Amino acid sequence: MIKRYGTLIASIAMVLCLCLIPSATASEENQDVQVVKDASQLKMETLEAELGEEGMKEVADYLKLQASLPKVVKVSPYSWIAFVATDKEKQKTMLVVIDEANLPKENEKQLKNKLQDIWNRYPDKITADDNIVLCQVNEIMENNFKAREELYEAQTESTDVGIRWAGSGHRDYAYYACDGSAYDDTAADASIVPDNGEMDPEPFYRYYNHYEDALLGIGGAPGRCEEFATSAIFAVNNGYWETAHERFGFASHYLTDPGIPFHSKGSIDGLGSFQPALFNVLYHTTYESYVSQQWPTGTTYEFGEYVSGNQQSITVTDPASAVENNADHSAQYFDYITSEMLLNSNWRTDLMLNYYTAQCVQESARYAHGLYDYIM
Template identity: 50%
Template sequence: MIKNKMEIGILILAMLVGMALIPPAMASTEEQQTNLTKDPVQLKIEALEAEMGEEGMKEVADYLELQASLPDVVKQMPYSGLAFAATDPESQAIKMGYIDNFDVSKKEKKRYKAGLQDIWDRYPNNITTDDYAFMSELGPMIEEEALKEYLVVGVRWYANSHQDFAYYACDGSAYASYAEDAADDPDVSGFELPGYRYYNHYWDAYWHVGGAPGCCDAYAGGAQIWADNGRMADAHHDFGISSHYLSDAGNPFHSKGAVDQVGNFVANLFTSNNHDLYEQYISNNWGSGANFGSYVSSNTQSITVTDPEQAVKDNADYSAQYYDYIWDKVNNHPDTFGSYFYVQYYTLLCVQKTAKYNHGLYDYIMT
């Protein structure tokens, strides 16, 4: 019998109170896997990579190499995707065009252009924290100008994605529907206390800010207690909720970009239109088009999880490296960014990785 919300709240309150680039020390690792037989997902990814060819794969490798080599001061920089335009003359021209359209004086436009060009000229090795104030001023203006015709569509991976991540991680369990039904609950208004609606769905990989790791860990612990006492429906229910926070960390907009120049989480950065448009793209392509959902339903691999909190952080480390590229493309081409092959490719890699982590989290709880 499923526990009521009062039981859930008391349990969680008590617990809270009482391979691209994988960090070397992890509590969740694919290296521990003994069975890495290629599943349909891996075969699909390899087919895409073959289509990309050597030149395309080199572009991916160069991008990831750049991301790995960025100084911390750049990784933590507000609107780092705007600084990343230094690598692409076309993107620079688009950004300068946005400034031309600002409703400010010619003198101010000149100042913004000179300041941004200076950032690009010094990217990435000569950026300092003194640049943060300028980026915090200009970044929102660039984003507003680029996306002024777009309405907020809602911040979440998408209900079906959360449900699929949880359901297919259960490996055919008779209780999988309980996990599926609960997985999108944290996105329901009123599920969390005011002030935590966005913070708990975030973990900044570079500032180490956000509530997602703790929430994932708390509900995973609750699920273990139910499983140990034979209450498997309740165990799967809480796994579904725990899965939500782990899955959120696999979205690049949930692992970077919502922290201000002094390291504070800011909700209006998290709820940006860049963020919303990207998640709408995922929603529209979950069951068709890029068909991201198939990379979840066909996944049979897992990443061993020994610490749910660390697993969230590790998943965020993975997804955050794709933020700059995706943010830049959404900002430059809000109508057509989904047609860029690397937006699709980087997204499906994050989806695949998140599916693997969910399998590992399920095994951690149920065994």
């Protein structure tokens, strides 16, 4: 895992020296990524130019930190709160939110002191017991986020909040991975079926099977991807091309879901168990709704163009491992994206958050291409 992060950090260092080069990506062992400046990559370079040298240095520093974090920090569903230790302004914002939570004064003082102690010990001296305090803080931050987003929805008349990567996102991943196949619509239509609540029954598997914590090896997505990829290969070997593309569409869903940071981190409790309540937090659904809204061409960030414009693939030799590695890639962005959403009311316009999102989308598109090549 550190080796993969190191590749990305080294690539960013080259960006600082040479201005702009294609962004590096995390991937499978022995991956084969052909460096092509396709439309997706050129779009990414435009975003990197907006970030500038200082912004790209911030990216490199962030990824270096993520790669070096102790396991006890990485596995915490509240690691984003500890991560705030790196940003004084976010610390101030968080303390103000605690002030406004109407806690008994003595409780408020104790909580703030304990939180400051955690920040002082971040990252190398954090313990599992710190999750007790972090959980309390997380609840306060969630409540504040809910109130803030309700106000935002009222002001913008927006009620479109839900797990929405499943719509245009999944369809595009499957469709464009097929490279013009006569059955590309079959694959696209199939890609959204796993979210129907029937393939993966409520209440547990509906979420567990769409999740993978690569560090802990917890989640059902790798197994489901492997299952449908194997079924697709069987169909190919017997000449059932339409069925093969249907099964590829199913498999692509379970491959690309963990490309979302909230599908790769934050849902495992202190006992190592997947918790649907942690998975279904409001900031998860709000984030996916935002990405869905920014997916079409003509929006500010046009995330869909990192898929439709992608011509690169990451070689897949084992579908389950591909899911784990895609999850590993997206999980590193969890701390920044979550802290930005919960502590910045203008998070939707934060360039870094949108850059990290674009990285996740592009990486998932490359894996989808690789999976299609593996099957077909």
